[in-house]
Amino acid sequence: MANNSVEAANTTTQSVNTNTHTESKTMKKKKRSSQWTWYIFLIPSFLGILLFMVYPIAESLRLSFFKSNGTIETFTGLANFRTVLTSGPFWNSVWNTFYIGIFQILITIPLGFIFATLINSVSKGKNFFKVLYFLPNVTSIVAAAMIFQFVLHPEMGILNYILGSLGLPTPGWFSDPATSKWGVILLAVWHWIGFVIIICLANLQAISSEMYEAAKIDGASGFQQWLFITIPNMTGTFAFLLITGWIGALQRFNEVYVVGGPNGSPARSIQTMGAFIYERGFTGFEFGIASAATYIMFIIILIFTFINLKVSKMKI
Amino acid sequence: MNNTMSMKKMERITSIIKFLILLIFGVVLMAPFIWMVSVGFDRTANISMPFPPRLIPEEPSKFNYGIVFENGRLIKSYINSTIVTVSSVVLGVSASLLAGYAFSKGKFKGKKILFIVVLCTLMIPMEPRLIPLYTLFNKMNLLNTYYPLVLPSIISGMLIFLCKQFFDQLPDTLREAAQIDGAGEFKIFFSVYLPLAGPIAATMVILAFIWSWNDFMWPLVVLNDLELQTVPLYLASFSLENGSSLGGLTMALATVSILPIVILYLFLQRYIIQSIALSGVKGE
Known part of the structure; x- marks a missing residue:
């Protein structure tokens, strides 16, 4: 490096008219050495990628063919995959993950979009609402899960109090396997909606106002403008939310762990794929089986993301 | 003339309705937080949660918060x-x-x-x-x-x-x-x-x-x-x-754990929201 700058300094102190030949030579040399400098810029990140991404992904694949508890390993071929794929609790965790994910996304994206358009259309308090609605997303999901255990308490929670005073049925939420998933869905919607609103708002503001003005001249009502200009212009945003929403939903762990522990009680009703892997890996120390399960989960995520990409591309 | 007057009036009314909807839903979203702070000040909530829920505890006390800090x-x-x-x-x-x-x-x-x-x-x-x-x-x-x-x-x-x-x-x-x-x-x-x-x-x-x-x-x-x-x-x-026992203490703990982040958020809200939006818009 130091060499380089000395060289460069030399070339500049030399008068330009002496010989252009040596100058072009040093330039060439400089170019080659500066190629290497760029790799130095990348060293920290790629050291991280090798050590914390490539190595564990490869090692995990290897482990999935072994019976292992961390110290003793025996090769078992595809036995772990067979165990996982024929395991009732695993498919139960897949079902739970998808069930919670589907309803979280189905509720939050349209609702968040509607609130984003409402916020975008009010003349006063735009920023106030933005800040307010995003607040749940700022709090950690762990703290949120802690609060929601009381909010959704079957006898003493505020939600059932309100439902009861309206004469509506009061479910058991987290204490009843039949409704516990809906407890998680409510929590997930509450926590995620701020994010959806912020992303929608940012993209709503990017739609050119000319389109709306043209529609106004044509006599389109506010609702018609929303239907025929706003929504078609937001498909890219919806696709993004769909993809990030699913990736997040398929990895759900924190809140179900806080509410139901590693086995997703009551009765495994909220055990997600992540929780299944944690239970097998770190309470049972069945590293081989857990690794096979992570690979199956990884493949599910990849396939599902791919499908989401295809579906959303068709819409655009 | 009359027509544009009523149009303006309609616009005003719809914007007030929109504002009210946003306000009501905002309160719904904030309800868990509000309740959390309130229960945190309720000493009796550790034995049994106050029911029906009330905004102001019967005997407000700093007991729970005291324990959180003492611990x-x-x-x-x-x-x-x-x-x-x-x-x-x-x-x-x-x-x-x-x-x-x-x-x-x-x-x-x-x-x-x-x-x-x-x-x-x-x-x-x-x-x-x-x-x-x-x-x-x-x-x-x-x-x-x-x-x-x-x-x-x-x-x-x-x-x-x-x-x-x-x-x-x-x-x-x-x-x-x-x-x-x-x-x-x-x-x-x-x-x-x-x-x-x-x-x-x-x-x-x-x-x-x-x-x-x-x-x-x-x-x-x-x-x-x-x-x-x-x-x-x-x-x-x-x-x-x-689990869902010790309500007062849990809520006090949740409040204290969230508060610094909320304060930080309120100070930096413009930048935080912009950053989230950027990661989303660029992510597309």
């Missing part, structure tokens, strides 16, 4: 979280600034493929890496230290991506001018481009801070030592121990 574990976990988060942010943001800059302005072999590798890391979830990383840090005898929480933060595909996008918008002419003056690549980066990277660095710090602060699964795996627990770990262990 000291929350404060300890705050210190732990701060150490871990600050180190992770410094490490992740520095490495990503270097890499993002190289991917934007650099000319070297394999640039495209290496950048695709970076983008691929965005697709890799934590779960498949959990067990090998655990055994790796176990072999290095680093379980129950801060290292396993901090070191993996060095790589963040998202931060590199955002950083590259930012440097792409800065003109190359700045580089060329500095090159003529004889500056090397590192000098150009540190004295020409880095000083201009303030906005993106701030965004990166905010995003990395949020990720690291809220990280849960990985710390849960590598930390058993109660002395080293981060805030989410402490909250989770408290919640799993007590």
Whole structure:
């Protein structure tokens, strides 16, 4: 490096008219050495990628063919995959993950979009609402899960109090396997909606106002403008939310762990794929089986993301 | 004339209705927080939650908050979280600034493929890496230290991506001018481009801070030592121990754990919201 700058300094102190030949030579040399400098810029990140991404992904694949508890390993071929794929609790965790994910996304994206358009259309308090609605997303999901255990308490929670005073049925939420998933869905919607609103708002503001003005001249009502200009212009945003929403939903762990522990009680009703892997890996120390399960989960995520990409591309 | 008057009136009414809907739904979203603070001030809530729910406790008391502070574990976990988060942010943001800059302005072999590798890391979830990383840090005898929480933060595909996008918008002419003056690549980066990277660095710090602060699964795996627990770990262990009993104490604990983050958010809201929006808009 130091060499380089000395060289460069030399070339500049030399008068330009002496010989252009040596100058072009040093330039060439400089170019080659500066190629290497760029790799130095990348060293920290790629050291991280090798050590914390490539190595564990490869090692995990290897482990999935072994019976292992961390110290003793025996090769078992595809036995772990067979165990996982024929395991009732695993498919139960897949079902739970998808069930919670589907309803979280189905509720939050349209609702968040509607609130984003409402916020975008009010003349006063735009920023106030933005800040307010995003607040749940700022709090950690762990703290949120802690609060929601009381909010959704079957006898003493505020939600059932309100439902009861309206004469509506009061479910058991987290204490009843039949409704516990809906407890998680409510929590997930509450926590995620701020994010959806912020992303929608940012993209709503990017739609050119000319389109709306043209529609106004044509006599389109506010609702018609929303239907025929706003929504078609937001498909890219919806696709993004769909993809990030699913990736997040398929990895759900924190809140179900806080509410139901590693086995997703009551009765495994909220055990997600992540929780299944944690239970097998770190309470049972069945590293081989857990690794096979992570690979199956990884493949599910990849396939599902791919499908989401295809579906959303068709819409655009 | 009359028509436009009534049109204006209609517009006013709809905008008032919109405002009211937003206000009501805002209150609904805030209700868990409001209730949390209120129950935290209710000493009797530890035996049985106040029912019907009330906004102002019958006998407001600071008892629960007193216990949270006396116990000291929350404060300890705050210190732990701060150490871990600050180190992770410094490490992740520095490495990503270097890499993002190289991917934007650099000319070297394999640039495209290496950048695709970076983008691929965005697709890799934590779960498949959990067990090998655990055994790796176990072999290095680093379980129950801060290292396993901090070191993996060095790589963040998202931060590199955002950083590259930012440097792409800065003109190359700045580089060329500095090159003529004889500056090397590192000098150009540190004295020409880095000083201009303030906005993106701030965004990166905010995003990395949020990720690291809220990280849960990985710390849960590598930390058993109660002395080293981060805030989410402490909250989770408290919640799993007590379930839905000790309501007053739980709510006081939740309030104290959330409050500093909420205050920070209110001060930096403009930047935080912008950063989130940027990560979303660019992510498309």
